[in-house]
Amino acid sequence: MNKIMFTGGGSAGHVTVNLALIPHFVEAGWSVDYIGSENGIEKQLVSSLSNVNYFGISTGKLRRYFDWQNVKDPFKVVKGVFQAYRHIKVLKPNVLFSKGGFVSVPVVLGAWLNKVPVIIHESDITPGLANRISIPFAAKICTTFPETAKHLQTGKTEYVGAVIREELKHGNADKGRAFCRFTENKPVLLIMGGSLGSRRINETVRRALDKLTETFQVVHLCGKGQLDSSIQNDNYRQYEFINEQLPDILEMSDVIISRAGSNSIFEFLYLRKPMLLIPLTKEQSRGDQILNARSFEALGFCEVLYEENLTEETLLNQAAQLYEHRLTYVRKMTDYEQRDALNAVIQLIEQAAKAN
Structure with a gap:
């Protein structure tokens, strides 16, 4: 054997x-x-x-x-x-x-x-x-x-x-909406700070949440120990981490805000999900996510928001811009040879x- x-x-x-x-x-x-x-x-x-x-x-x-x-x-x-x-x-x-x-x-x-x-x-x-x-x-x-x-x-x-997990290719948007108790009448924004979460992204998202949810239904994967039970918003769902339901969540998402880890962004590329990337800074890492994000930006697959520029206002503006131009990003990703x-x-x- x-x-x-x-x-x-x-x-x-x-x-x-x-x-x-x-x-x-x-x-x-x-x-x-x-x-x-x-x-x-x-x-x-x-x-x-x-x-x-x-x-x-x-x-x-x-x-x-x-x-x-x-x-x-x-x-x-x-x-x-x-x-x-x-x-x-x-x-x-x-x-x-x-x-x-x-x-x-x-x-x-x-x-x-x-x-x-x-x-x-x-x-x-x-x-x-x-x-x-x-x-x-x-x-x-x-x-x-x-x-x-x-x-x-x-x-x-x-x-x-890029190696893509097979289960991600078979997500079901209806199952994702059922899991999150979302409707089909409003676009879905998925926010991911990496498996360990990102306190800076989480705090900015929550400050901007009322305005974000005017446009989007928001799924927020915030990392272990970073849930905020005080938030009451029908258009907001927060989870520490999702595994089994992730293919369905991805399939129902219209746009994504994420860190720029290579595995994740290539999965978004495969699924043709427009993305706003917030890479880890050089103070937090060796700068690999910055290089990943710049590479994808040069190919026309994403927008980039550097963490030092991350505010409630910039997050709202770039999320709106990403959604407005989402079809342009989808066309670029469709042309990519997998x-x-x-x-x-x-x-x-x-x-x-x-x-x-």
């Missing part, structure tokens, strides 16, 4: 590609294991899958800034390497697929020490710190943007495009497994 192991976590963006791939290998009869953190979002998302064994390990966050946790976390990473090494030695996967995030580094090292081939997926134009550390130990790096190869300067890159990234990655994994 062929065996595959997955890793990746810390945010939903470091799990979604894995969630797209796992059903194929389960259906093909492969043994599927997943190594993630002991209490991260990846455990929540993966544990609900049948026929997938989940193993939690010790993890330490990889930070670019000073924090006293930086003293402790290297020891957690070393512990995680030993834990991952032991799991991989026992489970003997034919191949490891890593989506990145800080939890992936110990697992990639554990696989390399066990001589298990590693395939890495990089969603953004420039690789994150975890993937930068892991790349020397990988056999292949799959990229979403063609320009990523010039940042890596290695012959191991393979441009595959690659079959899912099958391209599956073939690379199968080739690596056979060669092992």
Whole structure:
């Protein structure tokens, strides 16, 4: 029996590609294991899958800034390497697929020490710190943007495009409206601050809510612990996070306001949803979302509102402008050539497994 192991976590963006791939290998009869953190979002998302064994390990966050946790976390990473090494030695996967995030580094090292081939997926134009550390130990790096190869300067890159979860292709707008108790008589605005939420976006949206809901029915995915139970508005629905109903919510949405994580924006592109992107600032990240947003803006797929310019007024103005010009964005997205990234990655994994 062929065996595959997955890793990746810390945010939903470091799990979604894995969630797209796992059903194929389960259906093909492969043994599927997943190594993630002991209490991260990846455990929540993966544990609900049948026929997938989940193993939690010790993890330490990889930070670019000073924090006293930086003293402790290297020891957690070393512990995680030993834990991952032991799991991989026992489970003997034919191949490891890593989506990145800080939890992936110990697992990639554990696989390399066990001589298990590693395939890495990089969603953004420039690789994150975890993937930068892991790349020397990988056999292949799959990229979403063609320009990523010039940042890596290695012959191991393979441009595959964006991997889209199969379930997102089958959303039902009527089911989405029923879930949210919305009508067909008013357009729907979906607001997403990423799986961990965004306090700045949440606060601005809620200050602008009365005016926003004059035009839109609003679905707000605000992140864990960021619900506001004091709000009473028939045209507003807020959720910490949505998984099962997300395809239906996306299908019913007319326009979207979102962070600029690569996985999400390519899913919006596939579904031809006009988007206003509010990328994480360079102070909050390495600037990857800014590059993602600029790339999409140059192609005519989105509007961009930088967080330093985010106010109640700019949010309202750009949301109205996005909706007014939505058909222009839809036409641009319709002209985009979609690659079959899912099958391209599956073939690379199968080739690596056979060669092992």
